[in-house]
Amino acid sequence: xxxxKNNIGRLVPTEVNGQRQIxxxxxxxxxxxxxxxxxxxxxxxxxxxxxxxxxxxxREALKKAGLKDxxxxxxxxxxxxxxxxxxxxFDTIHAMGVKNIRWFPSASFPIHExxxxxxxxxxxxxxxxxxxxxxxxxxxxxxxxxxxxxxxxGGRYQSVQDGEVHxxxxxxxxxxxxxxxxxxxxxxxxxxxxxxxxxxxxxxxxKVIVVTDNLVPFPCVPWQIQGNNVDYVVQVDSLGxxxxxxxxxxxxxxxxxxxxxxxxxxxxxxxxxxxxxGFSFQAGSGGTNLAFVLYLKERMKAKGVKARFxxxxxxxxxxxxxxxxxxxxxxxxxxxxxxxxRSMRENPNHVxxxxxxxxxxxxxxxxxxxxxxxxxxxxxxxxxxxxNVVSHSDGYLLHGIGGWQNxxxxxxxxxxxxSFRDRIPVIIDEVTTLCGPGELIDVxxxxxxxxxxxxxxxxxxxxxxxxxxxxxxxQIRDEIYSICGSAPAKPKVNKNKVVAVVKWxxxxxxxxxxxxxK
Amino acid sequence: xxxTITKSSAGxxxxxxxSDCYFEIDLTNSGGIKLEVxxxxxxxxxxxxxxxxxxxxxxxxxxNANILLEDYGALPFVIAARFELAVKRMFPSIDKEFLxxxxxxxxxxxxxxxLRRSRLYLPxxxxxxxxxxxxxxxxxxxxxxxxxxALSEKDAAQLLVRNALRSIDFYGAERMVRINQLPRGLExxxxxxxxxxxxxxxxxxxxxxxxxxxxxxxxxxxxxxxIEHEIYFMPIIESALGIIKAYEIxxxxxxxxxxTIGLEDYxxxxxxxxxxxxxxxxxxxxxxxxxxxxAGIQAIDTVFSDVGDMEGLKQSVIxxxxxxxxxxxxxxxxxxxxxxxxxxxxxEEIEKAMKIVLAFEEAEKKGIGVVSLGSKMIDAPVVKRAQxxxxxxxxxxxxxxxxxxxx
Numbered sequence: 005x006x007x008x009k010n011n012i013g014r015l016v017p018t019e020v021n022g023q024r025q026i027x028x029x030x031x032x033x034x035x036x037x038x039x040x041x042x043x044x045x046x047x048x049x050x051x052x053x054x055x056x057x058x059x060x061x062x063r064e065a066l067k068k069a070g071l072k073d074x075x076x077x078x079x080x081x082x083x084x085x086x087x088x089x090x091x092x093x094f095d096t097i098h099a100m101g102v103k104n105i106r107w108f109p110s111a112s113f114p115i116h117e118x119x120x121x122x123x124x125x126x127x128x129x130x131x132x133x134x135x136x137x138x139x140x141x142x143x144x145x146x147x148x149x150x151x152x153x154x155x156x157x158g159g160r161y162q163s164v165q166d167g168e169v170h171x172x173x174x175x176x177x178x179x180x181x182x183x184x185x186x187x188x189x190x191x192x193x194x195x196x197x198x199x200x201x202x203x204x205x206x207x208x209x210x211k212v213i214v215v216t217d218n219l220v221p222f223p224c225v226p227w228q229i230q231g232n233n234v235d236y237v238v239q240v241d242s243l244g245x246x247x248x249x250x251x252x253x254x255x256x257x258x259x260x261x262x263x264x265x266x267x268x269x270x271x272x273x274x275x276x277x278x279x280x281x282g283f284s285f286q287a288g289s290g291g292t293n294l295a296f297v298l299y300l301k302e303r304m305k306a307k308g309v310k311a312r313f314x315x316x317x318x319x320x321x322x323x324x325x326x327x328x329x330x331x332x333x334x335x336x337x338x339x340x341x342x343x344x345x346r347s348m349r350e351n352p353n354h355v356x357x358x359x360x361x362x363x364x365x366x367x368x369x370x371x372x373x374x375x376x377x378x379x380x381x382x383x384x385x386x387x388x389x390x391x392n393v394v395s396h397s398d399g400y401l402l403h404g405i406g407g408w409q410n411x412x413x414x415x416x417x418x419x420x421x422x423s424f425r426d427r428i429p430v431i432i433d434e435v436t437t438l439c440g441p442g443e444l445i446d447v448x449x450x451x452x453x454x455x456x457x458x459x460x461x462x463x464x465x466x467x468x469x470x471x472x473x474x475x476x477x478x479q480i481r482d483e484i485y486s487i488c489g490s491a492p493a494k495p496k497v498n499k500n501k502v503v504a505v506v507k508w509x510x511x512x513x514x515x516x517x518x519x520x521x522k
Numbered sequence: 523x524x525x526t527i528t529k530s531s532a533g534x535x536x537x538x539x540x541s542d543c544y545f546e547i548d549l550t551n552s553g554g555i556k557l558e559v560x561x562x563x564x565x566x567x568x569x570x571x572x573x574x575x576x577x578x579x580x581x582x583x584x585x586n587a588n589i590l591l592e593d594y595g596a597l598p599f600v601i602a603a604r605f606e607l608a609v610k611r612m613f614p615s616i617d618k619e620f621l622x623x624x625x626x627x628x629x630x631x632x633x634x635x636x637l638r639r640s641r642l643y644l645p646x647x648x649x650x651x652x653x654x655x656x657x658x659x660x661x662x663x664x665x666x667x668x669x670x671x672a673l674s675e676k677d678a679a680q681l682l683v684r685n686a687l688r689s690i691d692f693y694g695a696e697r698m699v700r701i702n703q704l705p706r707g708l709e710x711x712x713x714x715x716x717x718x719x720x721x722x723x724x725x726x727x728x729x730x731x732x733x734x735x736x737x738x739x740x741x742x743x744x745x746x747x748x749i750e751h752e753i754y755f756m757p758i759i760e761s762a763l764g765i766i767k768a769y770e771i772x773x774x775x776x777x778x779x780x781x782t783i784g785l786e787d788y789x790x791x792x793x794x795x796x797x798x799x800x801x802x803x804x805x806x807x808x809x810x811x812x813x814x815x816x817a818g819i820q821a822i823d824t825v826f827s828d829v830g831d832m833e834g835l836k837q838s839v840i841x842x843x844x845x846x847x848x849x850x851x852x853x854x855x856x857x858x859x860x861x862x863x864x865x866x867x868x869x870e871e872i873e874k875a876m877k878i879v880l881a882f883e884e885a886e887k888k889g890i891g892v893v894s895l896g897s898k899m900i901d902a903p904v905v906k907r908a909q910x911x912x913x914x915x916x917x918x919x920x921x922x923x924x925x926x927x928x929x
Contacts (some may be wrong), residue, residue, distance in 0.1 A: 029845050261654045300764045398565040424596025426541045426650075471919060487653055487691075489574075489598040490565030509537035 007516070011169055012390075014438055016513040020167050021130060021150045023168070025505070030511040031441055036366065036511070037511050041167035049329045049490050055222055055386045056444070057075055057237045062215065063096050065236040066173065069211035071097065074104045074129075075172040075398045078205045080263040081111035082177070082189055082338060086248030089177045089215055089240070092120040101325055106150070108169060109200040112406045115248070118195075121252055122147055125416040130168065133160070134404020135504065136395075143503050144400045146519035151403070154502030154517075156409035157201065158363025158370065159507050164204040168511055173264035174205035174212045175244050176285070177310050181216035187236025188229035190349040192218030193392075194243040196250060197339020197348050200358035201213050201226050201496060206233040220499050228356055254319040254341045256298060257291030261422060261451045265293030268472060269296070269379055269420050273304045276466045278377050278416055286378035286411050287316040287322060296379055297321045304330055315375055318344035318354065326354060335371070337362055337407060363410035365509040370410070377450060378414035384435045389420055389442030389457050392435040394506060397428055399495030401504060409509050412444040416463070423450035429484045429492055431477065436495065438515040439506055452481050455459040530612040533604035533680060535592050541650035544598035545608040548588040555579050555586070561593035574601060581620050582609045589603060598622065599689035599851050600649040603681040611677070619684075624718075629690045631751045632720035634779045636850040637661050638820055638916065640861040645670035646679035652686050656693030658855035659862075664698040667710050668725050676702070682711040687717035696720045698756070708739050715743040721779060726787065727757040728764045730774035737775045754779035756822070760787035765806045768813035780820035782851070783810045786827075798834060800841075813845035825851030832860055839864025861905060866913045866918035875911035876925065877906060 007015045010027035018025055026034065026397045051057065059065045071077075072436050077097070079090045090109065097105060103126050107119070110133060118136040122128045130150025135143045143152050155163060163169045178187035179194040189199040194217055206212050206229050214229065215238045224231075243249075257263060269292075273279045279300065285299050298321060304310070311331040316322045318336045320343035325331045327347075334354045339345050347354045364370050372378075382390040385401065395401050411417065421430050431450065446463060452473035454461050467474055485491050497518035504517040535544035538640040549555075553828060559571055575589065593601070594595040599622055606620050641662035644651045647670075655663050663687055671679040683699060699714045700723035701707035707724065714722070724736055740753055755778050757771050764771065765788070772781045786805050789796045796802070807823065814821035823842040826835045839861055842850055852859045867875070879893055882905045893900040915921035 099859060260658060263856060264657060398563075427567060427597055428595065451654055481692075486595060488568065489570055492563075495565045 142402030185231035270299035
């Protein structure tokens with residue numbers, strides 16, 4: 005495998021799974037030319053006039069879709085850790101004797117540990133999506149046949165749209181659908197809120213199979229997925245474990261240190277002058293992220309400030325902001341709890357979005373860059389403000405990128421992280437895996453201090469008289485190294501074997517993950 | 523070394539353990555030191571851990587042993603404490619101590635009358651709470667050797683607290699340790715006195731003798747370790763007898779800096795229940811305030827034990843302040859800002875204090891002995907109280923340090 009140094013100094017392969025790659029060229033440096041991928045022209049003559057596309061089971065649908073060796077099969081992750089459908093899908097593919105599948109999920113979860121046996125026996129060749137938990141461990145140890153490809157949510161849409169990934173068969177888990185294939189995620193026992201991650205799949209895949217455990221007569225409204233893109237509909241008893249699809253409630257962290265970080269975040273947003281009428285912010289589902297929303301809310305109420313929109317990961321805490329009139333809209337990318345699902349179903353101002361509208365880098369704009377402030381996490385941040393979200397300092401893949409890379413384009417990107425976990429420093433000299441270039445990361449907020457990127461002279465000026473503990477990032481690093489005893493040693497890796505690559509939002513290769521040496 | 527015990531263990535193990543570790547030492551007759559390290563930070567700190575253990579083996583003269591370490595991300599000061607304990611449980615006669623270098627941020631001393639609005643209790647054998655406690659800016663941090671430590675782990679907590687006093691940055695908080703009830707508590711002192719403890723909390727105090735016993739042992743240790751600076755005491759009264767003797771206890775030592783109360787034990791002693799309203803302890807708390815003030819030291823209230831009830835805590839601080847208390851115990855870091863806010867002066871109090879201080883300074887400048895503000899006379903205690911109010915206001919960010927220039 006030939007490796008070259010890309011623009012940000014990371015070693016990346018020029019070819020991955022037989023496809024030529026463009027190394028990262030710098031932020032906003034690469035602009036592709038040419039046309040988008042074009043799906044085939046279909047004719048309604050080939051589909052039942054009565055609109056009934058139901059086939060008896062998944063195996064039948066896969067057979068009709070022409071499943072064969074080496075195909076790309078996509079799934080979405082709105083069922084999160086309750087997703088049993090994907091496991092059943094690969095049980096079926098395995099039973100049909102088909103091999104070398106490229107699995108193209110929008111994310112994977114611990115429940116997909118079930119698929120390791122199919123990675124081992126060659127049913128699945130490799131994963132392009134995220135490699136979480138056990139799948140991450142399997143991949144990092146060099147056991148996957150192909151090279152994993154990690155993309156952001158926006159990058160996944162971009163790769164399909166640009167023709168970099170051609171989906172042969174999309175299998176879309178739909179909490180509610182009609183026989184024509186219209187589908188949504190807001191109704192049914194497996195309701196997940198929205199199913200926007202399946203949008204690209206429905207538009208660009210050769211064959212689209214909608215699988216539902218709540219079949220309703222035509223029309224299924226709202227139709228988040230349009231039946232006009234769907235080939236087959238399969239009815240099953242259950243898509244998965246509802247209690248793991250959305251949590252009953254999402255709870256704010258009780259950790260005093262995380263709460264302190266969250267409080268600092270809210271104070272920073274307020275004192276930097278970002279919190280003003282008509283502003284917007286991004287909030288996720290992590291414990292610190294939920295907590296900062298509560299502290300920010302107190303400040304908004306005290307100052308009579310109202311947001312124009314909040315971008316989430318919706319939870320009951322965002323729903324409360326909407327219902328108390330503290331924001332006009334929630335622009336929702338995925339729904340994390342039952343309150344979020346209810347609100348999306350009932351409130352037209354709780355808007356269902358997709359990676360196309362929010363994050364796709366190769367479109368005529370996306371709204372990631374309109375957002376005033378995004379509060380995100382990271383597993384590691386280095387003294388150049390570069391950050392990692394996919395691996396830990398031991399070199400193992402553990403998380404997906406999610407919308408994280410895309411959100412870095414907000415006007416002020418804050419990473420809210422503990423400065424160390426147990427004896428694992430988070431603020432370090434150089435990230436193990438680079439997922440976000442430091443030039444897009446503005447502020448690091450830890451329980452030990454807040455570091456502002458020296459590039460952001462405006463923020464440094466705005467915070468000059470703040471009571472917050474503003475420090476240089478090197479000061480924070482030094483303090484952590486002194487607590488942990490020294491700088492951490494780097495993981496021992498096999499530099500000749502790339503097990504996965506990290507794509508940037510424009511489709512170029514930002515970094516490589518190497519096989520871990522045990 | 524001759525020894526009858528050939529196996530020992532120390533520390534914590536299990537799926538829920540974090541930032542701690544577990545050791546087993548198995549003495550052998552030959553073969554040198556064999557280390558088996560299972561660590562969740564092996565790839566980052568595996569070598570550093572082995573170096574530390576080899577150094578400690580050399581220090582304690584351990585030559586042949588199989589050593590198992592299960593490490594859940596323990597910091598070096600924790601590894602050192604657990605390993606020293608495993609060694610000493612096998613060789614109780616060793617009195618050598620393996621001391622890590624003193625954190626240079628831990629050298630500051632304290633004063634008798636510093637602010638003690640909040641004191642945050644940390645269980646002395648739970649190292650995961652130590653490194654970040656000071657970030658929540660309590661006025662004091664208490665490493666507890668008493669009720670929060672299981673009887674079987676008292677020896678573990680002594681070493682851990684000793685190491686913490688040297689290694690952990692307290693971020694400016696006063697460094698306090700609650701020792702065990704006497705006489706056991708006297709044994710705790712040698713683990714803390716040489717390591718810049720600021721205030722020693724003496725639990726279940728019932729007589730002046732107990733304070734004097736602690737003072738004598740502290741003085742002996744100070745001399746032995748050539749320590750010059752003052753170490754202060756905060757007796758905790760937790761019984762009916764203690765309350766009756768409150769003044770005697772408060773006045774027992776010139777190094778008493780404050781008097782406080784523990785209501786769980788006190789109400790149990792009375793045979794009553796602790797209520798939110800607190801009628802049952804009104805007398806005792808008033809006695810504490812009175813005795814403390816009579817002895818010229820601070821009166822500090824008990825802890826508020828419902829960490830989820832911030833409104834209740836707020837009310838309880840307002841009540842404590844009105845009774846004359848100057849501080850309150852905290853069992854969760856999130857209680858600290860609520861306590862500080864509660865003890866902060868009100869805007870009216872600040873306004874009045876500013877006028878008094880300015881009038882006093884004006885009068886001094888003019889050489890006038892008697893000051894009056896409006897129709898009221900201002901005497902020394904009034905000025906002193908006003909200055910204290912101003913000091914508190916500045917500390918609570920309610921008043922700029924240079925407020926006089928802005929007048």
